[in-house]
Amino acid sequence: MSRFRKFPNEELTNIINSSPAIIFLWKPEDGWPVEFVSDNILQFGYDANEFLSGKLKYSDIIHPQDLDRVKEEFSKPKKSDSQGFTIDYRLLTKSNEIRWVHERTIVRRDADGKITNYEGVVFDITERKNAENELKLNYDLLRSLLTLNDMTYSSLQEITNFAREEAVRLTNSNLGYLAFTNADETVLTMHSWSKAAMNECEIKEKRFVYPLKTTGLWGEPIRQRRTVITNNYSEPSSLKKGYPSGHVELRNHIGVPIFDGERIVGVVGVG
Known part of the structure; x- marks a missing residue:
């Protein structure tokens, strides 16, 4: 663990870092500066210190086409008493590959209800998304072929x-x-x-x-x-x-x- 990252239980830290679930602690600021990220962020090619040192903000690795949608989701708890949210979106790896992720986030507030942090778990769901997209494509293709078959007199x-x-x-x-x-x-x-x-x-x-x-x-x-x-x-x-x-x-x-x-x-x- 670097001086940027303090985790109370070394055994728990090892379990997290060997799992597919990436743990984040974000500040409620523009771009979501990272206060903590588990070392297994390496699965996307990044070193944790790139975020913890401020070199990267979390928004820097979100796919540009999904960024506004993610911003909207993060902003909703500021306008309500929501305690969390889930969202699927795309991330860019260090080598610029596109990966689909599922995020589950809990909103932490102080005694006055002001947001102090976002605590999130991010899972790579690329294989699942690819399978879903392939299934949808096959369905759409079948529907198109059936329509084409009905165009006998066209x-x-x-x-x-x-x-x-x-x-x-x-x-x-x-x-x-x-x-x-x-x-x-x-x-x-x-x-x-x-x-x-x-x-x-x-x-x-x-x-x-x-x-x-x-x-x-x-x-x-x-x-x-x-x-x-x-x-x-x-x-x-x-x-x-x-x-x-x-x-x-x-x-x-x-x-x-x-x-x-x-x-x-x-x-x-x-x-």
Whole structure:
């Protein structure tokens, strides 16, 4: 134990530090400065002294998209006589990985009812969240397939529009497209873009026909004859050829070839 951390029972401390539950004692101040944290915070790559010395506040490791929600939960006891709360949110590890956690917190007050500390227990629930998300995705996928199966009398445009927008939704993407190839797979013709992509695109004269030899990202599933995943489009890459200036900005992309026997008849992509 460092001079920053005093715990009355060494045996209890050892039990805590060998468990998955991380113990916190936060000050009721902006960013939640840490007064105590168990050594097993190391499971997220951090040393306890990074918090206890003031180098890090707890808010520094909360995922930016979840920070406002966590702030709201911490503020509720200040407006009521609440004795605690529970909340699930994401943390960023020292190596910038995302981990889901479940927090159970007790509010400590003085004789006048003023909050003196928040005492919390934080559990890593990433595996559970991933399983829940996979189950939800499978359910949504089944529902989409059933809806698609019921579109027997719909037009080709209606069917492809539905399939494209569902692909965007199910992958949590911002844009999607569907393109068809010619008979010898040398030309890619854009059949449709997702609504969001069309709204964001700044190009006035939109192209819909792309020769494969001058097309980069969209043509890769045809050239490689497999699904192509690009996780960081901002990095230098030969795949950027043929991507027009002013088009929707891409960060990541998945392109999937559509086969009819041995021939590729189209490409569906989301990003």
